[in-house]
Amino acid sequence: MDEEKAREERGQGAPNRRRAFLQALAGIGAGAAAAGVGLQVLQSPQAEAAEIPPPLAESTGTALIRMQQDLERAVTSGRTPSWMMVVDTRKCSGCNACAVACKAEVPTGPGGFARRIVIKDLPIGPRPFAVFKPVNCLQCDDPPCAKVVPAGMIRKRPDGIVEFDHATLSGPYAEAAARACPWNLIHVDSGATYTMNTPAPQAYEDRSFEEYGRTYSRKKGSVGLLGRARKCTFCAHRLEQGVLPACVTTCMSGAMYFGDMNDTSSLVYQVTQGRRVFKGHENTGVKPRVIYFEESMPGAVHVDCEACHSR
Ligand code: SF4
């Protein structure tokens, strides 16, 4: 895998691209940048021309109630939904509550995660500027991870979720899938827990949980996921019960929209219409199902996602 991309996704920066980006800024001169002129380097003509609507003004609670109603309609309709997650990074405060909720819902050990927040510090202008970007498996429609293992181990479900077969996708296959994800969004479960070497290992780490229709526990000696490939499941087990993903319901800022893109009356469908969205690494043709708004706060400088990412 491209180590530069992996470092970037781990939040450690991508030295070469970041250096080039900073050099572009430096070329404008510190004085000009402080005066706001340097910020224009991040603003494409496309963005300048665009009518950029502000973040949606609905309260987090109102949006959640609507998305819950949308979800109930989707799961009772008899139609096959097309799940999509939309992230508004302008609303994300970087609090990590969603990542903690995810750990509780889909338990992973030290070093493993299904969701985390990448923090991008952008040293531009007179004030500190950072983007908080929640990341999880993109549920690619054409998943690179599926191409490196025998057919059937990684399955694209009709609803869009990329499902792993834990019975067969293990050991070297799990390792191969993890290496193939261009965004480093799969980890292989080491079986370790946070409290295993402490005087008081905690029971919450041993609890059972559901993944792809089966019940597992990370407790020693149980039907566990040691050596299995782990990633975000879009909380499929919750969706099947008509409940929104844990990260979505936990976000106090309402930074995420989730629902069925086949339903034109759903909030997730409607928030994406006529808006500028970034579908990360679109150039690779993977067709991600986690997409990001690429719009500015009213009165704020616009930052193109491609300042750091390819499309
Ligand atoms: S984001 Fe990575 S793990 Fe998820 S489907 Fe795409 S390649 Fe596979």
Ligand code: SF4
């Ligand atoms: S959808 Fe579920 S598994 Fe995926 S990041 Fe959110 S909480 Fe974690």
